[in-house]
Amino acid sequence: MNHSPELLKGSLQTIVLKVLADYGKMYGYELVQRVRELSTNTINLTEGALYPTLHRMEKNGLLKTEVVMIGKRMRKYYRITPTGIEVVETRVQHFVSFIKTMSAVLSIKDLA
Amino acid sequence: MNHSPELLKGSLQTIVLKVLADYGKMYGYELVQRVRELSTNTINLTEGALYPTLHRMEKNGLLKTEVVMIGKRMRKYYRITPTGIEVVETRVQHFVSFIKTMSAVLSIKDLA
DNA sequence: GTCTTATGCATAAGATTTCTATGTTTGAAT
DNA sequence: ATTCAAACATAGAAATCTTATGCATAAGAC
Numbered sequence: 001m002n003h004s005p006e007l008l009k010g011s012l013q014t015i016v017l018k019v020l021a022d023y024g025k026m027y028g029y030e031l032v033q034r035v036r037e038l039s040t041n042t043i044n045l046t047e048g049a050l051y052p053t054l055h056r057m058e059k060n061g062l063l064k065t066e067v068v069m070i071g072k073r074m075r076k077y078y079r080i081t082p083t084g085i086e087v088v089e090t091r092v093q094h095f096v097s098f099i100k101t102m103s104a105v106l107s108i109k110d111l112a
Numbered sequence: 113m114n115h116s117p118e119l120l121k122g123s124l125q126t127i128v129l130k131v132l133a134d135y136g137k138m139y140g141y142e143l144v145q146r147v148r149e150l151s152t153n154t155i156n157l158t159e160g161a162l163y164p165t166l167h168r169m170e171k172n173g174l175l176k177t178e179v180v181m182i183g184k185r186m187r188k189y190y191r192i193t194p195t196g197i198e199v200v201e202t203r204v205q206h207f208v209s210f211i212k213t214m215s216a217v218l219s220i221k222d223l224a
Numbered sequence: 225g226t227c228t229t230a231t232g233c234a235t236a237a238g239a240t241t242t243c244t245a246t247g248t249t250t251g252a253a254t
Numbered sequence: 255a256t257t258c259a260a261a262c263a264t265a266g267a268a269a270t271c272t273t274a275t276g277c278a279t280a281a282g283a284c
Contacts, residue, residue, distance in 0.1 A: 006122025007210045009241060009270080018218045029261050038217045042209075049242050051263060073250050073261065092218055097154075098119045099211055099223060105150045106130045106204055111211060111223065121241080121270060141232050161271050163234060185232065185279050 008043065012053055014095060015043070017062065017080060017088035025066065025079040028054060054078055062087055120155065124165055126207060127155070129174065129192060129200035137178065137191040140166060166190055174199055 057063045062084035066077045144157045169175045174196035178189045
């Protein structure tokens with residue numbers, strides 16, 4: 001990720017979960033592209049961060065996988081689980097309240 | 113810091129700079145209290161994070177210090193420098209654009 | 225008068241997260 | 255033939271924060 005990398009720290013999981021919740025199953029490489037589009041080229045997920053995170057979330061039961069062979073190439077689809085859905089909802093709520101708090105502290109008037 | 117600590121990662125410097133920019137000189141302990149108030153008890157700066165950060169920012173020329181003795185107790189005031197002011201402005205702008213980007217990616221409708 | 229709490233600074237070790245770098249294989253395009 | 259995109263993966267380094275610890279003074283409670 002670039003785009004003020006410090007700020008994005010801690011948001012990777014939320015981003016991945018939310019995109020999977022909204023768009024259904026997706027594979028790693030695709031997630032990189034999709035997030036890049038959604039963020040109009042400002043969020044660039046790095047594979048070195050993404051794959052370990054996907055693995056961790058799978059291990060924690062937030063995602064489940066499904067491997068498909070495209071010719072001889074493996075493609076690993078990730079799908080959000082019911083647990084993952086619960087988690088993503090609270091994460092997004094947390095994020096919203098975080099924005100509000102920060103707007104107060106940084107005295108940001110309007111986000112226009 | 114608590115309040116979804118992951119999210120706050122990377123925002124400490126911005127918070128400190130902005131509060132100093134808005135309220136003038138302040139000492140470490142005071143910053144902890146002030147930020148707690150401004151955030152209605154949701155952001156709890158920890159001293160273990162705050163002091164090293166203050167030192168780093170001073171070393172980088174964003175802050176300057178002034179030591180005052182209150183009786184036998186030392187109090188170290190921090191004040192933002194002109195360089196610090198430039199930096200905090202871009203930081204806040206970055207934060208605003210970060211919010212916008214994230215709102216798009218997380219499809220957050222209104223922040224009400 | 226003593227004990228606890230608040231004030232006020234500071235550092236160190238550990239955990240967590242992310243980035244950079246590196247690596248492999250396959251398919252498509254030129 | 256060669257280069258570039260697709261697609262996965264891991265390891266080491268860097269950055270940031272938390273927890274723990276430490277020291278010392280001032281104020282308030284009892």
